Amino acid sequence: MMRTPTLVMDLSAVEEAYRRFTAVMPSIAVHYAMKCNPHGEVLATLLSLGCRFEIASAPELDRLRTLGVDPSTVLYSNPVKPGTHIRAAYAAGVRCFAFDSLEEATKLGALAPGSNATVRLNAGATRSGVPSEGKFGVDPDTAVRLLVQARSLGLRPFGVAFHVGSQMLLPQAWQPPLVAVRHMMQRLADKGIFLQMVDLGGGFPARYGVTPPPLESYAAVIERGLAALPYPVRAVVEPGRAIAAEAGTLTATVIGTAFRGGKRWIHLDVGAFNGLMESLETGNELRFPVSDSRGSAIRDRFTLTGPTCDSQDTILFDVELSADLSTGDLVHIGTTGAYTTVYASTFNGFEMPTVRCVSGSRPVGAAID
Structure with a gap:
């Protein structure tokens, strides 16, 4: 008789969900948000498929390294990090760090010199199914200023990231932040800063009682927003729930x-x-x-x-x-x-x-x- 409670994870369903992302958004790199389910066999399955990863702490990185993940491919997307975690991740080879304050940029400049700095933009007030926004992110004016300051601190102004909220059932939620990113890129270009990455975050939904809009609807909004940017950038997404749930x-x-x-x-x-x-x-x-x-x-x-x-x-x-x-x-x-x-x-x-x-x-x- 089955011992309970027991969570049974179907790895073929994990694979199917990942392949769905890569088929519908072939030009966008998928970095699995391991915070939602860091089980070893789930991570190993995704790694075998070519998936990359996003972390929020140094212990999460340690777990990935035991599986053979290259730290240089990992995004450290937590905008506020303990100094010891920054130091450990940098020593391991992580080079892309998020931030949303001058104090965090100062920490990164001291503990992860020369790293790629990605500023966290506030995505706006659209309500998601699992409200999770409000803690992080700044307005576009502040984001531009922080990237300029990051450059002066010895960091590389690399990108902008945002998150529309978990279990987002409105594909249009990605439109306003992408418009903001477009204006930011134009202003930054005048300051000699050209971004290389836009991190579109997670928020892609799973089925809870009702069927959410198809992934193609999200891809269409995102692709239009990316096409309107003043110059091409690398685009990434950080799905978690939509891969594992x-x-x-x-x-x-x-x-x-x-x-x-x-x-x-x-x-x-x-x-x-x-x-x-x-x-x-x-x-x-x-x-x-x-x-x-x-x-x-x-x-x-x-x-x-x-x-x-x-x-x-x-x-x-x-x-x-x-x-x-x-x-x-x-x-x-x-x-x-x-x-x-x-x-x-x-x-x-x-x-x-x-x-x-x-x-x-x-x-x-x-x-x-």
Whole structure:
């Protein structure tokens, strides 16, 4: 019998998602955002396909190096980094660093001299499915000024990056920041600075209840924006969720049922604090596809909640499952390959999900946490 909670990652689905990006955006380099799922076999699969990577810390780089990733191909996109991480990444061979403040540029000039500096632009106020913007990024005027200052600090003004927010369902969200980039490039050219890279970030969505716009719609907006730039640049994207999410299925065991306030409750051995934190982050708006081991024809509506004593630990409301679901049955939660194990804790002493990789239906090696 399967030990739960268990996250099963289908590596063939990871491959399919990556190949989709390279087919639809053939002129744009894909750098997988490893923060969403850094499982060793996921990373190895992407590496074997020619994928590059984006990191937010030196330990993430260490994990990539154990797989044989060339650090010189890695983007360090976290705009504010500990000095020790900058020093370690630079010593390993990373040469492309993001920043969005003069203090960070000063740190980079001292700890990563001569590196390629990419300024983080605020992408605007478009709301994404998993709101994640607001912490980083500056307006275009400040971005231009920072790149000029970076040059004076011994850095190479290399590019501009932005992120429209996670689970972005509006392809047009990429248009305003690309217009801003165009104007920045024109102004920087007058100062003798010619950018070489535009980092379009992540934000590409996965299927949670509804089917998002096709990737082709995003590519069309991006390609128009890139074509309008005053001169050609290298373009990169940093997908995470769109690569890994749909490859994952999280299986949990029903540990109890209850009838409260006119509603039926199903308590699982996985919840927000040990694998499904995004249910809290989104106010339970992410509609993970759910099925169960009974598969009964008679259905009912349930609230799915986790095992802890915290009342916030609830995953989904009004979920249709088998009416006779009971303790010991299994519940399968789809589109959980991204931001599950990385957010998981042992709060209240409950276990984090184990990870098992398959290719289609075939197991692949031993699980690597």
